[in-house]
Amino acid sequence: MNIISFLVTYLSVAAVYALLAISMNIDYGWAGIPDFGKAAFIAAGGIAAAIVATRIVPPLMLHMHPANPSKLSFFTYYNGKILPAITAHPIDTWIVFIISILLGGIIAAGFAVIFSYPAIRLKEDYLAIALLMAAQIVWLFLRVYTPIMGGTMSMTLPSPSFKPIARALFHSTSPSAIDAAKALFLWGLVGVFLYYAEKQMNSPFGRMLRMVRDDEYAAAALGKNVARARLESLIVASFLAGVAGAVYVLIHFSSVNPDYFMPDLTFFVLTLVLVGGVGNNIGSIIGALLIALLYRASYIFGTSLGFSWGSYLYYMIIGLAILITIFVRPNGILPEKPVRTPAWDVYALVRGKQPWFLRRILMRGRGKVNTGEKSE
């Protein structure tokens, strides 16, 4: 395996993890909700992608009959007719992708509303376990109830085509050029997530979430609606999780199988956030980069050992990463930063606590503020 192709695949995997981690950071990191049902919200993206590819796009775009995954003839019809018809046009695959993202987000947000009922009432430990059980139920249901996405049979999905992008960018359609285009797109998406999350975090809404997390009673005494704050954070986080789930399914696997959404997935995502830094978005991304590297390296190394247990080496690596983080840096590699309010910005600017390249960007759109550093 040459280094460039390893790097490119690694970067796109890490980007998908980063998307998942950012969504986890919102409800676990800021709102303090132990969202152990994350796998179910990510599954929403997978469900959406399957629905779009089988039910929505065929009649709408291709003027074909929708496929029904519960019928025996499904695979011949879907794999033989619909899938080639969609993948024949790169634009169609992107339409599938965009509708899946939106639908996935909406379905996940809908789940969030249902799940929020216990989330507002239960204590931490009880809530974690209740959400985990809910995720397990969703997973079992997807496995057994075939009309949704064909049960445990892997259903190939039309992943968005990066060929045109690769051709435009690198004048090449070699596999690594396509992978590079994919990685670029994914990191662009990470950037969008990051921008949105940072903006939310530094808004009054984000500050309220932290307040609710740190002291529920004080927040309530100051007239904040604690239940509503939790619900909103769960909805925002789940919407992002649904979007990330669609990316996870369509780009990462380009197929869908309920076993992608086993409840273990939640713990994996949690590790990313925890190692990177709870309550810090950049930290979550760093966690994703680090753990993806450890994961892939230990998997490759483990399987090359030639022992029957070698392929499980990554359990050890991830487990140790969690334990070491908890002991050495309980708040992750990058701990949570103070909220950036306009007042804090000005203070930091005056005191010179902001790196120079950020100052101009930060001050944009904040109106004229006399910082006393006009000569700069």
Add this chain to the structure above:
Amino acid sequence: MGVTFMVYSLAWGSALALMASGLSLYYSVSKVANFAHGSYVSMGLLAYLLAIAFAHWGSKITGFGIDHYAIFNISNLWALIPAFLVAGLVSLASFAGIFWPLMKRGATPLQLLVASIGLMFVLRFLMYIVAGSMNWITLWTPGSTTYHILGVRITLAEILSFVLLALVAGLIALLETKTLIGVSLRAIASNPSLAEASGIDSFKVQALAWFLGGGFAGLGGVLMFIFTGPPGGRPIVELGWMNLLSIFAAAVLGGLGSFYGTIIAALILGIAFNQAAAWFTIYLNVSSSLALLIPFGITLLTLLFFPQGLAGINWRKLVNKIRITRVEEEVVRR
């Protein structure tokens, strides 16, 4: 669905009760929602198999060969002792090495929980090394000796799960009321800071709870494996993980930390799950794995109305309320 099946359901529930009550026991004092508890379950099973393998060293004990020797009969009962000890000691070590130091640093419940996930991964890998080098990654259930008592078919494993559960319940009852360390255990559960001010050695008491809790999990693991074999055809190491949610369901339904509440909840869930599984396969023709919906559903619904589980329900008040409404209805009717 005759008596035999009912006995099986209850025995399954008892095995679950053994595992879940262990969790409950140390949760009551340490307040750690320990996801590594499933690993203790698998550890118990591995210790049982290893003990039997050592006893028959030289025979064909690797791979499926072990199934022939590991059958659950009277002459193999001794192997439950290493199962108890190994699981208990691993649990004790994880408390002393990870959770106690973290608690001393003032870790939040969530941090403890996440640490337990890390521990779970590490233990799981260690078990894969053992199971992998013995070529035991997948095994079938070795089965158990069967008896016919009064026309009812009952296996030794079923009898033993009832006996062990009764023993454990009795032991804990004696411990918690008659011995000073048992009373201290309840004291820590009731008011940890006062317990410290009263000179109770919190570490020693909690260590005992963790040892016993892990040991019970190990015993339950052996029995559960005899009953169901590897869950869903997955590696035997995953036994604990596959049952972890049921364990937590029982512990949460019983009211986290309530020992007897957990046992009752586990028995209820055992009956609910097995009856639902039979019903699902026979009448609905869907996979029995979906039957987990029923115990989880029961737990979630109970939590929604009684956020503290069964132990949090004020039974006397509830009964009074029902009685009063009935009286009121009668008054209205007149």
Add this chain to the structure above:
Amino acid sequence: MEEGLPIRVENIKAGYGKLEILHGVSIRAELGELVAIVGPNGSGKSTLLKTIFGFTNIYEGRILLGDMDITKTPPHKKPYLGMAYVPQVANVFPSLSVEENLRLSYIVFRKRGDGARKFSQVLADIYEMFPILKERRKQKAGTLSGGERQMLAIARALLTQPRVMLLDEPTAALAPKIAEEIFRIIREIANKGITVLLVEQNAKRALEISDRGYILVQGKVAYEGHSREILSHPELGKLYLGLLK
């Protein structure tokens, strides 16, 4: 019963986390003395007791029990040195019966006292001192009334055969008649030769039964002296204690 031990707190600075509450407090209690610590709300009275028992962070100064430096001794070892601490709230184990609550003191007694037979003697004495507890001994401690709970807490502490007792507002939120009974018991304890540090809201009564008193204001000792002297001082009562002459 053993004699009491003198306890000395020397220029202690302590608090929670980084928040300093006590800014250099020095107090002492001699053998068998009943010392009252009074002062307005938030002056650090309770923190002082917690600090002596080891529940806070100590930044400076030291605490001496007899000749032993106990500044760094963790709380769970202090009962074995002859110290007993009765917190203001949550001072009994609510889900244990009254008898079990009392029996737990055997853990400390066994290391300091003479064994099971002596313990049942002492327990009988305690039941004589608090007849209400004998009546309720099978009842869960959580079902006791406020006064009974306070008595149980004091009884638990007495059963460990302490030489120094730290009492944190034992009469808070009690009916005047019951509070009076508690004060009587505290005086009795001190008469037996146990050193008692009493933190109280009810400054007047506390000073009336105590030998010496300290007035703590904003984490510092504002005045120390004999209780009678403080009570008869023309200004102190009005200034710090809300006592109107």
